[in-house]
Amino acid sequence: MDTPDRATMLADFTVVRRMGDAGNGTFFLARPPARLGLPDDRVVVKVFSGVCSDDAYRRGVRELRAFAAVQSPYLAKLYDALLQEQFMYAMEYFPNGSLAEPASGRLDRDAGLAALADAARGVHDLHEAGIAHGNVTPSSVMLTDGGGRICDLGLSRVLAADEPLTSFVQPASVEYIDPSLLAGGLPTRATDIWSLGACLHYVLAGTGVFGPIPTSQPVLAIRAALSNPPSLSARLTPAEVDLVASCLNLNGRVPATAADVASRIDALR
The missing domain is CATH 3.30.200.20 (Phosphorylase Kinase; domain 1)
Incomplete structure (x- = not known):
């Protein structure tokens, strides 16, 4: 050899x-x-x-x-x-890929919901240990047989702690980041729940919640997310709209925990 x-x-x-x-x-x-x-x-x-x-x-x-x-x-x-x-x-290694890039090339709705519900449980377990994930995106939700796991802790923010926001925020992930983080806030339970809601919108509608994002320029991507309110797809059912809107704090009923988000995602299946 x-x-x-x-x-x-x-x-x-x-x-x-x-x-x-x-x-x-x-x-x-x-x-x-x-x-x-x-x-x-x-x-x-x-x-x-x-x-x-x-x-x-x-x-x-x-x-x-x-x-x-x-x-x-x-x-x-x-x-x-x-x-x-x-x-x-x-x-x-997850041979099935992620929500963003499933190895099969296409992920059906039920499998996507199952993976995201499990990821929300993982986020909850982090929260209970005093850790905010800070980077919940479709790329960080890995697919397992019948479910999923969360990975890719928001290390870019940690590694670039002394650098400008644009040094670690990637344009493609902007639409899954709570605008309060983009404005300089710190990751919390609520910001991770916001990201779970944005990921849920992606699973259900295939899009983010801010419309077209200029993916080649971080500053413009952040500006677009901060200047445009989230917009939910007309393809969502009333129950789906209610959960996504709750996570995004659009209706005043933010879930108390990521575990609550997981339970409500399960109810959509």
Whole structure:
């Protein structure tokens, strides 16, 4: 067996193939090193864009450790974090893909709702542990057989804590971020619930809630989200409108917890 050259390695993870970009980084399918003692022969390594400082690395590792310490069947498993100029971490591999990119190419309504309900349960478990996710988007909801898990904690905000908002907010994710965060607020239970509502709208209608977003320019994308109120698709049923509107705080009845959101999503199935 040939020894992989450096171009096929990420630290001591052996790259199998590039999976795609996530705006703030790149995902690779890889074989884990023996030192981790994992039962899985495949993991996903996310490499964040840009050079990472030692301080940012320590912040990122602290956040990942807190995430990994939460006992929940609805959270993706985290295995390792490394710094080689760029910050990277390894997590479990989901061959079914995500809400944003299902491996099958198309996801039916019931499967999408089941995955998002499970992701909401994972978000609730984080909240109960005192952690706000901060990056709930269709790309962070991974698909399992019959359900889903939440991954991709909002590390970009943590790694770029001393930099402008536009250094870590990706235009494609703007329509799933509570405008209060875009205006400078901090992630909370309520902002994650807002994002779950926006993701629910995506599952039900196939679109975000802000209409066309200029995906090539972060400043314009943020400006569009801050200047336009959310608009719900006419394709939604009254029950669907009520839940999405509640999550987005459009009707004064915001769900108390992400677990409540999960239960109400289940009721739509």
